[in-house]
Structure formats: structure tokens, C-alpha cells
Amino acid sequence: MxxxxxxxxxxxxxxxxxxxxxxxxxxxxxxxxxxxxxxxxxxxxxxxxxxxxxxxxxxxxxxxxxxxxxxxxxxxxxxxxxxxxxxxxxxxxxxxxxxEMASDVHLPEEYGIYQAVGxxxxxxxxxxxxxxxxxxxxxxxxxxxxxxxxxxxxxxxxxxxxxxxxxxxxxxxxxxxxxxEVFGTQHLLAQMVERKLGAGPVSRHDIRVNVLGINHFTWIDSASYKGIDLLPLYREFAEEHHAEGFEGAKKGHWLNDHFASAQRVKLDLFLKFGVIAAAGDRHLAEFMPGDKYLKNPETVREWKFSLTTVEWRENNRQSLLEKGSRLAAGEEPFIVKTTGEEGIDMIKSLLGMGDLVTNVNLPNRGQMEGLPLGAVVETNAVFRRGEVRPVFAGKLPDAVHDRVARHVWNQELTLKAALAKDATLALQAFESDPLVRIPHDKAEELFRRMLKNTSDYLPGWRI
Known part of the structure; x- marks a missing residue:
């Protein structure tokens, strides 16, 4: 580029x-x-x-x-x-x-529902x-x-x-x-190429992928490196590392880093469905039925990722507040380094400083087959002067498509409920989520409690 x-x-x-x-x-x-x-x-x-x-x-x-x-x-x-x-x-x-975030993440735990991110x-x-x-x-x-x-x-x-x-x-x-999130999967594929093909160093930008799905439940059905089809290689890689996971040079890192994992969820999903799950394990787990990867903290530990607690986020915020004070006072130097995000490249492309192809979330205009038009999906798109054009991505295998479609319809129902301030519609979406595997009366009780805890942000609702 x-x-x-x-x-x-x-x-x-x-x-x-x-x-x-x-x-x-x-x-x-x-x-x-x-x-x-x-x-x-x-x-x-x-x-x-x-x-x-x-x-x-x-x-x-x-x-x-x-x-x-x-x-x-x-x-x-x-x-x-x-x-x-x-x-x-x-x-x-x-x-x-x-x-409110603590209510979002931790109140469901009283009902046996665990969330890695929430x-x-x-x-x-x-x-x-x-x-x-x-x-x-x-x-x-x-x-x-x-x-x-x-x-x-x-x-x-x-x-x-x-x-x-x-x-x-x-x-x-x-x-x-x-x-x-997709970038992380490209990094994983790059590491695989280095190890399996003896190439290197390999950048994530060297990995060409077709992206399709919805945010945090995104998939790759085509991946290549210099013209080499990577899916057969990834199958070998998944079979080799599925049991213990793959951590590269950071073995055990997931134990101390809330955002790290051993990729076991990602590898397991590939062996089940034949397409590459392209998000972090913490996010992917939340889209699947709650008795699989998020049954309880012990199960999460077996799959080698973490439940990110709100207490950790609060402690991290305090350290950032202290750092902000030091930066503003000139007591600590601002370390300039690339974030790996592509926002600046997108801006430059839209200004006509070169084309860019990357994964983004946009309303479905036909780039994802089988999902409702207008619903927001995640695929590749081409950025050029004054325009962003989604790339036609196709359709996921039926077993994955059905799971993605369920979440799309739930998101559409959630939007409708929020705009109408309708708790009945919101409860329907709540109970349709795969993590909510509890009796109706308990689900409604949990929903009402959570809604009450966020009521300051819901003016006009009857709660």
C-alpha cells in the first residue's frame, strides 16, 4: 500500500x-x-x-x-x-x-451466566x-x-x-x-506461516483474507500468503495445537493478561466449522451457547482465556488517571509509537493519498449474502478518495451462518426496543441470546434488575 x-x-x-x-x-x-x-x-x-x-x-x-x-x-x-x-x-x-458496567458483567453471575467482556x-x-x-x-x-x-x-x-x-x-x-480483532487473527496466521513454511519475518499485512460476519463474531473463509492457500495449513495447525493451545513465545501470558488467550476457542471453532474465527477468544466465546466455553470460571480457565473483571478495569483507570496527570505536567514523557490501528490510513485514503483494503462495519448492501439488508455486517471494504466501497464477501457455511443470523436478528430487535423504549421487546431479545440459558422467570428477574441498574440512561422507559 x-x-x-x-x-x-x-x-x-x-x-x-x-x-x-x-x-x-x-x-x-x-x-x-x-x-x-x-x-x-x-x-x-x-x-x-x-x-x-x-x-x-x-x-x-x-x-x-x-x-x-x-x-x-x-x-x-x-x-x-x-x-x-x-x-x-x-x-x-x-x-x-x-x-453500570459492573451490573452488566457481574450481576448475571448470580444466575450462573458468565461473560468474558460483556x-x-x-x-x-x-x-x-x-x-x-x-x-x-x-x-x-x-x-x-x-x-x-x-x-x-x-x-x-x-x-x-x-x-x-x-x-x-x-x-x-x-x-x-x-x-x-481481525488483525489479531492475521498476526496468528503470520506466526503460523513463519513456523510451518519457514518464512519470515511475516507481517499481518502479508496475509490476504476474506472477512465476513458481524463484529466480534467475524470469520475468514479464504486466507493466503503469496498465493499459498492457508486453510489446509491452518487445519494442520489447529489439530496440532487444539489440545494445549498456541501461545508462541508468550507461554502462560494469558494467566496474567486479561486480553490474552491461548487461542483454544478459535482453534476449536475452526475444527467444528471449517472456517477461521477471526476475533479474540474472549469475544468469540460470548456468541456461543453458555454451556460451552463460559459454563463457569473453571471452564474458562480450561480454555485458557480470562474473565475481564470490572474491578480490574477500575484499577487500570486509576493508573491511567495518574499517568494523565504526569503527562500533562511534563513529569513523564509521551512515548510515541504506532498503535497498529488503521484510522490514519483510512483518513489518508479518503483524502486520495492511496487506496486501502481493510475490514470495517457497514450496513449490508449485499456484501453479505443471506443477512437482512441494512443490518450492519463486517467485511472488507475498499477505501479511496471520497468513498468506502464494501467488498462482496459471500455467505458463511450454513452452521455458522445460522448462528450469525440469530445474533443479527437479536441486534435488530434490540435496536427496535431501544428506539421504542419497549421493555417487552428488549426482554424478548434478552431471552433469545445463547448465553441466557435459564428459566423464563429467572431471565425476566435478571433483566428487570439489570434494567433498573441502568435506568439513569433510559429516560422515558417504564421499568
Whole structure:
């Protein structure tokens, strides 16, 4: 991929959720490394102090001589102020607080339902969606009114329903849902190629894949390296490592890293279905029946991945708060390094600085066979000047397609329930989720309790 052409130093990026201590710092780092782009980043956040701190950090970074991309960071007090005249909009927000997240993730455990992440599907993913959708309706309306021509890059989960809400509310929006989970599977395939074929070093960019499915339940039915079909090789690899898992040079790393795994779920799914599951094990497990990979903590441990607790997230947040204070005060240097995300490459492609093919979440316009039109799906797409065009991906094998379709219909029902503020519809979606394998009365009791715990974000609902 080559990015050749004019530079742009007059861009305006609006960052909704600009007080972030993860994605925002990553964006600053990627922008700092890109000499072809510059301009203004407007940081908007309901926590204005956090956004102002990030503005200090970003401006301090841009003053450094070793930084190639020069940007001015400023805060905005309203969505209108942030969005007006923006060329690009990035959305990365936390819908609610850790208190609501604790209810999402841990209250179902009282009913024997375990979730590794709780932000996409399962009881936690659904309730998170119910409080996120109203926020995205507001964002979509603001985009329509103040930045109708801007390109929008969404990183917030639940990815599918966030992106879907933008298009449902403002059909003319130019929004893309971006997720790096497929990249991890390309890295795994690259490691496999190095070991099985003696090649190397192999980059994930050397692995060509056809992507199809929905976010966090994404699949690869075609993979190649320099023209070599990798599926037969992956079958050998899966059979070799299925029992113990594959960890490369980081053996046992999953025991200490909530985001790591030994890939056992991924390998198991391939041996069952014959296509490559292309997300992290924590996410993949949540889309399958709860008695398989998430039966209890002991089962999770056997499959060699982790349940990410909200307590860990709270502790991590505290360490990031302390780091933010040090960065803003100049007491700690900002380490500039690539994040591996492709947001900057997408921006450059849309500006005409080279074409890009990568996986994104977009409404189905026929790129996924057998799934409803308009539902958000994840496939490859071609980015070029002023357009994003989905690549026709085909259809998954029936056994996988049926599982994906079930979640698609559940997501559509969740959206309908959220927009109508209808708890009866939401309960139907709740009970249809494969993780909710408990009697109706217990499912309804759990649902009502979770809904009550997030009621501050559900104005107008009868709970």
C-alpha cells in the first residue's frame, strides 16, 4: 500500500469522547508519526476537565521537534461546537460508568451466566446497547445538523449497534465501524506461516483474507500468503495445537493478561466449522451457547482465556488517571509509537493519498449474502478518495451462518426496543441470546434488575 500525493495541514478532526485515556492517546501517537497530515483536533467530552487535560498533552506533544505530524488540540463545550466544519469525526465513548458496567458483567453471575467482556452480546452487551443507543441517536442528529459531510469513524462498543444507530437516525451519514480483532487473527496466521513454511519475518499485512460476519463474531473463509492457500495449513495447525493451545513465545501470558488467550476457542471453532474465527477468544466465546466455553470460571480457565473483571478495569483507570496527570505536567514523557490501528490510513485514503483494503462495519448492501439488508455486517471494504466501497464477501457455511443470523436478528430487535423504549421487546431479545440459558422467570428477574441498574440512561422507559 502506497500513500503518495499532497499533504494536508488544514484538517479538522472532531473527537467525541476526547477525554479518553486510551483511544485518544493512541490517536495522538499515530497523528504525531504521520508527516502528511496536520490541523486541528477538537476534543469533546462530558468530562470537560479530562478533555482539557488531553488538549494539554496533545499540544505538548506537537511542540516536540521529533514529532512529524503537527496538530493543535482544543476542547469544545458542545457537540455543535465540536462538529461544525469537521472533516472527520472519531467516536470513542464509555456509555455509562463502571457502576453500570459492573451490573452488566457481574450481576448475571448470580444466575450462573458468565461473560468474558460483556460489551457486545449476552446480558451485558444487550443492556449496554440499550443505554448506548440513545447517546448515538443524539450524536447522529448532531452529525446531520452540523457535519453532514464528515466521515465518521466509530470505535465504541457494541460496535454493530452503535454504527447501526447512526445510519438508522441519519441515513446520509458516512460512518465506518472500526475494530482491530481481525488483525489479531492475521498476526496468528503470520506466526503460523513463519513456523510451518519457514518464512519470515511475516507481517499481518502479508496475509490476504476474506472477512465476513458481524463484529466480534467475524470469520475468514479464504486466507493466503503469496498465493499459498492457508486453510489446509491452518487445519494442520489447529489439530496440532487444539489440545494445549498456541501461545508462541508468550507461554502462560494469558494467566496474567486479561486480553490474552491461548487461542483454544478459535482453534476449536475452526475444527467444528471449517472456517477461521477471526476475533479474540474472549469475544468469540460470548456468541456461543453458555454451556460451552463460559459454563463457569473453571471452564474458562480450561480454555485458557480470562474473565475481564470490572474491578480490574477500575484499577487500570486509576493508573491511567495518574499517568494523565504526569503527562500533562511534563513529569513523564509521551512515548510515541504506532498503535497498529488503521484510522490514519483510512483518513489518508479518503483524502486520495492511496487506496486501502481493510475490514470495517457497514450496513449490508449485499456484501453479505443471506443477512437482512441494512443490518450492519463486517467485511472488507475498499477505501479511496471520497468513498468506502464494501467488498462482496459471500455467505458463511450454513452452521455458522445460522448462528450469525440469530445474533443479527437479536441486534435488530434490540435496536427496535431501544428506539421504542419497549421493555417487552428488549426482554424478548434478552431471552433469545445463547448465553441466557435459564428459566423464563429467572431471565425476566435478571433483566428487570439489570434494567433498573441502568435506568439513569433510559429516560422515558417504564421499568
Amino acid at each position: 502506497s500513500f503518495e500525493g499532497e499533504t494536508r495541514s488544514d484538517l479538522t478532526i472532531a473527537y467525541i469522547g476526547g477525554g479518553s485515556r486510551g483511544w485518544a492517546w493512541g490517536l495522538m501517537s499515530d497523528l504525531a508519526m504521520e508527516p502528511a497530515l496536520g490541523g486541528t483536533v477538537r476534543l469533546y467530552d462530558i468530562n470537560r476537565d479530562a478533555a482539557e487535560q488531553n488538549a494539554v498533552i496533545g499540544n505538548r506533544l506537537s511542540e516536540r521537534e521529533d514529532v512529524q505530524g503537527k496538530w493543535r488540540y482544543e476542547t469544545s463545550g458542545t457537540l455543535q461546537e465540536a462538529l461544525s466544519g469537521a472533516d472527520f469525526v472519531i467516536i470513542s465513548i464509555l456509555p455509562g460508568t463502571f457502576w 460489551d457486545t452480546v449476552g446480558p451485558g452487551g444487550l443492556v449496554r446497547a440499550l443505554r448506548t443507543i440513545p447517546l448515538y441517536v443524539e450524536i447522529a442528529e448532531a452529525l446531520r445538523d452540523y457535519a453532514p459531510d464528515a466521515w465518521v469513524i466509530n470505535y465504541t462498543n457494541p460496535m454493530t449497534l452503535c454504527t447501526r444507530t447512526l445510519y438508522e437516525t441519519f441515513p446520509g451519514v458516512k460512518a465506518i465501524g472500526c475494530c482491530h
